[in-house]
Amino acid sequence: xxxxxxxxxxxxxxxxxxxxxxxxxxxxxxxxxxxxxxxxxxxxxxxxxxxxxxxxxxxxxxxxxxxxxxxxxxxxxxxxxxxxxxxxxxxxxxxxxxxxxxxxxxxxxxxxxxxxxxxxxxxxxxxxxxxxxxxxxxxxxxxxxxxxxxxxxxxxxxxxxxxxxxxxxxxxxxxxxxxxxxxxxxxxxxxxxxxxxxxxxxxxxxxxxxxxxxxxxxxxxxxxxxxxxxxxxxxxxxxxxxxxxxxxxxxxxxxxxxxxxxxxxxxxxxxxxxxxxxxxxxxxxxxxxxxxxxxxxxxxxxxxxxxxxxxxxxxxxxxxxxxxxxxxxxxxxxxxxxxxxxxxxxxxxxxxxxxxxxxxxxxxxx
Amino acid sequence: xxxxxxxxxxxxxxxxxxxxxxxxxxxxxxxxxxxxxxxxxxxxxxxxxxxxxxxxxxxxxxxxxxxxxxxxxxxxxxxxxxxxxxxxxxxxxxxxxxxxxxxxxxxxxxxxxxxxxxxxxxxxxxxxxxxxxxxxxxxxxxxxxxxxxxxxxxxxxxxxxxxxxxxxxxxxxxxxxxxxxxxxxxxxxxxxxxxxxxxxxxxxxxxxxxxxxxxxxxxxxxxxxxxxxxxxxxxxxxxxxxxxxxxxxxxxxxxxxxxxxxxxxxxxxxxxxxxxxxxxxxxxxxxxxxxxxxxxxxxxxxxxxxxxxxxxxxxxxxxxxxxxxxxxxxxxxxxxxxxxxxxxxxxxxxxxxxxxxxxxxxxxxxxxxxxxxxxxxxxxxxxxxxxxxxxxxxxxxxxxxxxxxxxxxxxxxxxxxxx
Numbered sequence: 063x064x065x066x067x068x069x070x071x072x073x074x075x076x077x078x079x080x081x082x083x084x085x086x087x088x089x090x091x092x093x094x095x096x097x098x099x100x101x102x103x104x105x106x107x108x109x110x111x112x113x114x115x116x117x118x119x120x121x122x123x124x125x126x127x128x129x130x131x132x133x134x135x136x137x138x139x140x141x142x143x144x145x146x147x148x149x150x151x152x153x154x155x156x157x158x159x160x161x162x163x164x165x166x167x168x169x170x171x172x173x174x175x176x177x178x179x180x181x182x183x184x185x186x187x188x189x190x191x192x193x194x195x196x197x198x199x200x201x202x203x204x205x206x207x208x209x210x211x212x213x214x215x216x217x218x219x220x221x222x223x224x225x226x227x228x229x230x231x232x233x234x235x236x237x238x239x240x241x242x243x244x245x246x247x248x249x250x251x252x253x254x255x256x257x258x259x260x261x262x263x264x265x266x267x268x269x270x271x272x273x274x275x276x277x278x279x280x281x282x283x284x285x286x287x288x289x290x291x292x293x294x295x296x297x298x299x300x301x302x303x304x305x306x307x308x309x310x311x312x313x314x315x316x317x318x319x320x321x322x323x324x325x326x327x328x329x330x331x332x333x334x335x336x337x338x339x340x341x342x343x344x345x346x347x348x349x350x351x352x353x354x355x356x357x358x359x360x361x362x363x364x365x366x367x368x369x370x371x372x373x374x375x376x377x378x379x380x381x382x383x384x385x386x387x388x389x390x391x392x393x394x395x396x397x398x399x400x401x402x403x404x405x406x407x408x409x410x411x412x413x414x415x416x417x418x419x420x421x422x423x424x425x426x427x428x
Numbered sequence: 429x430x431x432x433x434x435x436x437x438x439x440x441x442x443x444x445x446x447x448x449x450x451x452x453x454x455x456x457x458x459x460x461x462x463x464x465x466x467x468x469x470x471x472x473x474x475x476x477x478x479x480x481x482x483x484x485x486x487x488x489x490x491x492x493x494x495x496x497x498x499x500x501x502x503x504x505x506x507x508x509x510x511x512x513x514x515x516x517x518x519x520x521x522x523x524x525x526x527x528x529x530x531x532x533x534x535x536x537x538x539x540x541x542x543x544x545x546x547x548x549x550x551x552x553x554x555x556x557x558x559x560x561x562x563x564x565x566x567x568x569x570x571x572x573x574x575x576x577x578x579x580x581x582x583x584x585x586x587x588x589x590x591x592x593x594x595x596x597x598x599x600x601x602x603x604x605x606x607x608x609x610x611x612x613x614x615x616x617x618x619x620x621x622x623x624x625x626x627x628x629x630x631x632x633x634x635x636x637x638x639x640x641x642x643x644x645x646x647x648x649x650x651x652x653x654x655x656x657x658x659x660x661x662x663x664x665x666x667x668x669x670x671x672x673x674x675x676x677x678x679x680x681x682x683x684x685x686x687x688x689x690x691x692x693x694x695x696x697x698x699x700x701x702x703x704x705x706x707x708x709x710x711x712x713x714x715x716x717x718x719x720x721x722x723x724x725x726x727x728x729x730x731x732x733x734x735x736x737x738x739x740x741x742x743x744x745x746x747x748x749x750x751x752x753x754x755x756x757x758x759x760x761x762x763x764x765x766x767x768x769x770x771x772x773x774x775x776x777x778x779x780x781x782x783x784x785x786x787x788x789x790x791x792x793x794x795x796x797x798x799x800x801x802x803x804x805x806x807x808x809x810x811x812x813x814x815x816x817x818x819x820x821x822x823x824x825x826x827x828x829x830x831x832x833x834x835x836x837x838x839x840x841x842x843x844x845x846x847x
Contacts, residue, residue: 084616087565088558095557096549099686102627102637104694131504141504153710157822164712165701174697177635178534181508184633228704231716237818242806247758247767253847254763254796256834258587260730260843266591267499 101185103173107218110172114213115194117201123191124198127180135335136160136202137408146202147408149223162203166225168217172196204411208334321425329422332415335407342426351405355427357384358420373402389423390416494518496527499595502583507535508634510577512598515724515746516731521602521774521781522572525656528601530663531577533634533698537683541667544631546613546651550689553618560667563651566608571650571673572780574748576600576719578676578703581827584812588832588843593729596831596843600748602781605671607652610645613687623689627696628670631685638679639693640672644717648673651684674750674779675717676825678703708820719750721809722828723757723784723801734839738792745770745799747782752804754782761788763796763832763846770799778804795835796846812845 103109125134133139136146148158157163161171176192178184187195197212200220206212212220260266333342339350346353352365363370363378370378377400382388392399393416395409410416487494498511513529530536541560549555577599583589590596614626619642626645630636640649650671653660660666665682672679678698693699693715705713725745728734734741747754753776758767770784784799801809812829834844 084554084618085566085612087616088556088562091547091549091555091557096547096555099547099629100549100688101635102629102688102694102696104690104692106692108690141501152706152712153708155821157706157710159701159706161701164706167695167700170695170697170700173637173694174701177637178633178697181534182633184534184635227710228700228712228714231713231718233713233716233718233720237810238807240814241808241810243808245758245767245800245808248765250764250767251847254765255847256796256844257847258845259834260588260591263589264591265499265501265589266595266730267497267501 101173101177103169103176105167105169107169110169110214110217111189112214113189113193114211114215115190115192115197116211117194117197117206117208119191120194120196120198120201123187123195127183128195131181133406134339135407136199137406144408145199149203149411152224152227160203161199162205162223164224164227165222166228168196168200168220168222171199172217208331322421325418325421326425328415329418329420329425332410332419333422333426335410336419339405339407342423354423357427358386358389358424360384371400371402371404373400374404386420389420393419491517494527496529497594499583499590508533510579510599512594513601514594514731515598515600515726516593516729518726519744519783521746521783522656523601523603523781525603525658525661525664528575528603528655528661528664529577529599531599531677532632532663533636534632536663537630537632538662539631539667539683544667544683544685546668546684547686548613548617548689549686550627551620551623551691552614552689553620554616556617558613560653563608563653563668566612568606568608569650570604570606571648571671572602572604572775572777573671573673574600574602574719574779574781575671575677575680576722576748576750578678578716578719578825581722581829581831582824584829584831584843585816585821585823585827588845591730591843593724593726593831594731597724597726597746599677600746600781602748603655604657605650605652606654606657607650607671610649610651610670611647613651614645614689617689619689622691625690625693627686627688627690627694628679628681628684629686629688630665630681631683636678636681636698637694637696638681638698639696640679641693642689644672644675672717674719676703676719679717703825705819705823705825707823716826719748720826720828721747721749721751721754721801721803721807723747723754723799723809724831725759725797725799725833728795728797728835728839728841729833730841730843733841734790734835737839738790741788741790743770743786743788743797745784747784747799747801748780749801749803749805749807750779751807752778753780754784754801754803756802757782757784758800758802759784759786760798760800761795764798767800792837794837795833796844797833797835797841798830800830 100109131139131142132145136144138144144158144160146160146162148160148163151158151163165171172192175195176185176187180186193212197206197210200206200212201208201210205222340352340354341347341349342354346355348365348368352368352370360383361378362382362384363374384392393410394413396403396405396407410419494514494517496511496513498506498509503509510531511529513523513527518524518527544560546558546563547556580599581596584596624642626640626642628638628640651668652671653668655661655664660669665684668684670679670681670684699714705716707713723745725743726732727742727744743759745757747757754772755776757770757772759770760767768786770786772782772784774783776782809828809830812827815827815829832844832846833841835841
């Protein structure tokens with residue numbers, strides 16, 4: 063080492079603020095103080111408090127404190143986050159990223175509810191309430207049954223479906239070779255065409271020239287244009303695009319079987335999700351959704367006094383009958399089967415549940 | 429001055445009876461009759477405001493349009509939302525504090541610095557609590573760094589959408605931070621050998637939390653309390669925030685209240701459900717922390733059209749990389765058939781914004797403008813289509829593709845994509 067280098071090193075050591083010895087600043091945090099702020103929970107269970115909560119209790123708390131933004135079924139209202147559904151949609155053109163379809167760890171759900179929810183009243187829930195809401199979110203995602211109880215004892219057994227759907231950052235291996243080539247500077251291509259224009263979509267806010275011009279020129283069609291633009295628009299991380307429901311998967315089901323008491327009983331259980339909006343039986347009344355008496359094999363849009371969506375009215379005019387097959391498709395993916403339906407329910411995931419529901423609807427109408 | 433020019437005005441002055449300026453006789457200069465701006469203006473006669481009328485100075489009222497703007501349809505509620513830095517109207521490299529873009533998850537925390545504490549716990553020899561006064565006694569450093577939200581340009585993955593560089597690229601700012609090397613605080617607490625990760629947590633109602641690998645924490649992270657010489661603005665994390673140079677903005681936890689040392693990452697909401705990059709095959713990349721090299725022309729652009737017609741024109745823009753400096757930016761006027769090296773100007777420091785210029789003679793014909801950054805690691809900013817070919821269109825985050833502005837013969841600019 064040259065004398066100059068040694069001197070330079072010495073100088074840099076002296077000038078460096080990186081003291082190896084502690085300065086003795088601050089004071090020791092007491093265990094009580096740490097426990098007030100150290101609320102984080104990790105996938106391995108670190109930080110998880112003792113406690114438990116069941117689905118039905120969670121339903122009550124969720125309805126009161128969460129559903130205004132996240133929707134009765136976790137479908138999300140407006141642009142608030144969707145919490146349920148979307149399973150199998152991650153490679154679609156419009157993936158729906160929910161707890162059931164995307165989140166890798168249940169600990170994240172617990173941790174986030176506990177630290178940041180309800181929105182505007184963070185850290186107001188008890189441990190048992192957080193367990194209950196977490197259990198209910200598993201239920202909304204069809205991961206557990208309605209009698210499920212989540213607790214500090216069984217928490218680590220619960221797994222979310224997309225746990226293995228992540229990989230580490232591999233940009234260096236996958237992208238760098240191609241993105242480190244010396245680029246072309248002259249005669250790089252024979253010609254250039256414009257393939258897309260932002261002005262066509264016109265979603266830029268405020269008083270830009272494009273917006274003003276469009277507003278004047280297309281005053282009559284302004285409303286529908288805006289609506290379409292919003293659904294076309296790619297969104298930030300907090301804003302899933304509307305109409306993001308995956309393509310309807312056609313479900314092939316055989317003719318309705320004869321009444322099967324076990325199936326009807328299973329259907330009655332599955333109907334509990336529907337009860338938030340629908341009634342069936344002699345005393346049934348229209349609520350958020352129409353009365354369902356006679357729905358199976360009955361004409362669509364036929365319940366008196368209920369205001370259907372335009373989409374359903376149009377389908378009724380075209381003679382839609384709620385046949386076994388039609389109901390199966392609709393219940394599996396309401397928005398995919400009927401774009402514009404008012405039914406915000408994201409759909410029944412299991413075919414056997416749909417089968418049971420139809421059996422129950424048939425039976426309870428009688 | 430030419431003889432022609434010299435003689436012209438005196439004749440004209442005589443004929444019109446006014447002391448008119450030289451006009452219309454020199455090729456290439458705009459002709460004008462008497463310029464009404466050349467007059468005795470009120471501000472030349474009346475007394476202006478005295479000192480202290482505006483004890484904290486604000487920009488000229490004529491600059492009132494130069495402000496942060498949001499895109500309302502992006503988010504459900506302004507309390508959990510984003511706005512954008514007006515980069516179309518700024519120059520140089522430093523972002524003024526008042527227009528640094530904001531991203532909050534539960535609004536701006538109103539923290540009383542006297543009631544603020546920073547706690548270090550977990551796998552450390554000494555669990556510690558610091559007051560702001562304690563923090564001010566650690567040795568400080570000053571560094572300029574850009575902060576870019578991982579979702580910057582995220583609305584453009586499926587194609588050109590927003591007509592303004594403020595909206596397509598404005599989730600970025602670049603200020604000088606004064607702060608304490610995070611390493612010093614960790615050494616004060618004594619990180620145990622199994623301590624490989626750090627959880628940083630904010631004091632806002634979102635309790636914002638991110639896992640940071642210890643290697644980065646000990647490398648160049650800062651606990652910052654000043655920006656551009658003054659206290660952090662409330663919306664930027666007053667009184668103290670984390671600075672994670674070159675890495676996505678979400679990790680720069682604001683209103684920092686706690687650091688926990690652990691042996692593995694926490695996989696919290698902002699590093700699983702959000703800020704993970706979903707690829708076309710349905711698998712998502714996680715822990716994509718570094719911001720790739722990127723550049724954009726800030727003027728001309730849709731909010732900064734060419735208004736002066738043909739002739740000498742200044743093209744300028746910003747370039748940055750989370751991995752180092754930007755030694756070179758290429759610019760094209762014809763959509764990428766021919767490229768020119770831009771002129772870099774101003775300071776060049778790692779993980780900070782760089783300013784480039786390309787001064788050219790505009791012929792008044794339509795232009796297709798692009799810029800392409802080269803960083804000090806040899807990485808060259810890719811096209812959007814090159815990114816899509818690898819990642820698909822559902823990544824949301826880390827869109828560093830080349831931006832195109834189409835300028836028409838009137839000088840108006842539009843966000844487009846080209847073949």
